[in-house]
Amino acid sequence: NAGVTQTPKFRILKIGQSMTLQCAQDMNHNYMYWYRQDPGMGLKLIYYSVGAGITDKGEVPNGYNVSRSTTEDFPLRLELAAPSQTSVYFCASSYSQSRGGGYTFGSGTRLTVV
Amino acid sequence: GDSVTQMEGPVTLSEEAFLTINCTYTATGYPSLFWYVQYPGEGLQLLLKATKADDKGSNKGFEATYRKETTSFHLEKGSVQVSDSAVYFCALSEGQAGTALIFGKGTTLSVSS
Numbered sequence: 001n002a003g004v005t006q007t008p009k010f011r012i013l014k015i016g017q018s019m020t021l022q023c024a025q026d027m028n029h030n031y032m033y034w035y036r037q038d039p040g041m042g043l044k045l046i047y048y049s050v051g052a053g054i055t056d057k058g059e060v061p062n063g064y065n066v067s068r069s070t071t072e073d074f075p076l077r078l079e080l081a082a083p084s085q086t087s088v089y090f091c092a093s094s095y096s097q098s099r100g101g102g103y104t105f106g107s108g109t110r111l112t113v114v
Numbered sequence: 115g116d117s118v119t120q121m122e123g124p125v126t127l128s129e130e131a132f133l134t135i136n137c138t139y140t141a142t143g144y145p146s147l148f149w150y151v152q153y154p155g156e157g158l159q160l161l162l163k164a165t166k167a168d169d170k171g172s173n174k175g176f177e178a179t180y181r182k183e184t185t186s187f188h189l190e191k192g193s194v195q196v197s198d199s200a201v202y203f204c205a206l207s208e209g210q211a212g213t214a215l216i217f218g219k220g221t222t223l224s225v226s227s
Contacts, residue, residue, distance in 0.1 A: 004157075033214055042203065042219040043158075058214065090157055092215075102148060103215060105157035 002026050006091050006106035013081040013113045021076040021109050023091030031094045032074040033058075033103070034066065036087040043090065049074055081113045116141045120204050120218035127194055127225050135189040135221045137178075137204035145206040147171075147180055147187040148215065152201040161189075161202070194225045 007022045025032065030051045035043040045058030049068040063085060065077040074093075078085060088110050092103040121136040139147065146165045150158040162171030167182035176191045187204060204218040 035217075040219060042217040043215075045214050048214050092158075102160040102163055103158075105150075105159070107155075107157045 004091055004093055004104050004106035006089075006109050008109060009107070010110050011112070013078075013111065015081060015083065015113060017081050018077070018079050019081070019111075021078075021089055021091075021111075023074045023076065023106060024072050025074075025091075025093040025104070026072065027093060027095070027104065028071060029093035029095050029104070030071065031096065032068065033092045033094075034064070034074070034076045035090045035092065036060065037090060037108075038087050046076065046089075078111075083113050085111065086113045087111060116145070116206060116208060116216050118204050118206055118216055118218035120202075120221050122221070123201075124222040124224055127223070129196055129225055129227050130193045131225075133189070133191040133194045133198075133223065135202055135204075135223070137187045137189065137218060139185050139187065139204075139206050141185075141206055141208060143208050144182075145208050147178070148205040148207070149176070149178055149187070149189050150203040150205060150217075152203065152220070154200070158203060194223070196225050196227050199223055199225045 004025045033048040034046040037043050044060045047066040049055045088108050090108050091106045094103045117140045119138050148163045149161040151161045152158045162173040164171040164180035170179045178189045201220045203220045205215045
């Protein structure tokens, strides 16, 4: 089925380790986003991209990096994992940022840093 | 900056009860408004949306009306089911380049039979 695919679904990291969260969409959406969800805090935007080769910071970008070499893929990189990065990460995409555009979300990656 | 405020949860209801989840927003322009739902262990799904004042979004028995005068977008359902148990997020989008969806903190709904 068409949609947003995130891998892995679960991961445990040790402090200081690095990893990449993968996100791919097959809907030819130009816009892609990474959010983190912490209990009782809603979703906070980490990074977003308006097209291949273009990325920008969101509300909480520190400790993360992204790249967008193709329309389909938008990986999120954690270089030096910290306990504060324990969270559920959601990738999303949309066909536009017009007023009516809704997002399609992946099923999330639950990350624990110990 | 723009923001969304939702009523605190959890909301606990019996099956067939009436549901209201309050949502108010602050925005500089004229945003589009959304309700997303997250079932346990899943990502968020778009439930309904409204793009201009007085629009009513509806889906699966849920409704919300865009009230510009009170800056509100309250979610309602006349008769909830156990299967409606989930977390509900109100969100807004100004739709301008360089912006993204801004979410409220979410409201957990638990419906018992």
